[in-house]
Structure formats: C-alpha cells, structure tokens
Amino acid sequence: MSDRARNVARFLHVCRGPDGAVGGRTRRRHPRKRRQTATTCYLERDEVEQLFDGLPRDGKPATREKALLMFLYNTGTRATEVIGLTVDQLVLTSSP
Known part of the structure; x- marks a missing residue:
C-alpha cells in the first residue's frame, strides 16, 4: 500500500462516525482544550x-x-x- 493510500485510510478511519458513516454530522469530534479564562484586574x-x-x-x-x-x-x-x-x-x- 502506498503512503498516500495509507494516509487516506487513516483519515477515513478517524472521520468514521459511530454508525460507520464517513463525514457529515456523524464524524467523531475531538475534545477541545479547556483552560481557565484570565481574570481582568483593575484599580478602583x-x-x-x-x-x-x-x-x-x-x-x-x-x-x-x-x-x-x-x-x-x-x-x-x-x-x-x-x-x-x-x-x-x-x-x-x-x-x-
């Protein structure tokens, strides 16, 4: 299998949803990074x-x-x- 075909296969595997469909609304989503929002400090x-x-x-x-x-x-x-x-x-x- 060529590198290009292997990359396409990996991409399709990552995009495959729980029902086996590729693409659309059923694709797997990666979790977002969660970080604490910075607080704004000010003087009275x-x-x-x-x-x-x-x-x-x-x-x-x-x-x-x-x-x-x-x-x-x-x-x-x-x-x-x-x-x-x-x-x-x-x-x-x-x-x-």
Missing part, C-alpha cells in the same frame, strides 16, 4: 487617587510618570501597548 477610583498622590511632584521623571499614568488611565491602554507606541502615533490636540 480611590486606589487610582492614592497612586497619583504617591507620585513625586518635582522634576522631569515625575512629569513623565504622571503623564504616562494619566494616559494609561484615561485611554484604557495596556502597558504592553504603550511600550510599542511612538510619538508619531500620538494626537496631541484637544477633542471638541
């Missing part, structure tokens, strides 16, 4: 206020950190999305 408003209150107030690093946290909070952007962001992608005008 008072926790966000505490976070902003705890930031340093003077210097360029303080301004940078506050701007970054405000951007994350106001847009809902993930930290991993911000990592790849470039200045050219920002729109720095106020919306109407």
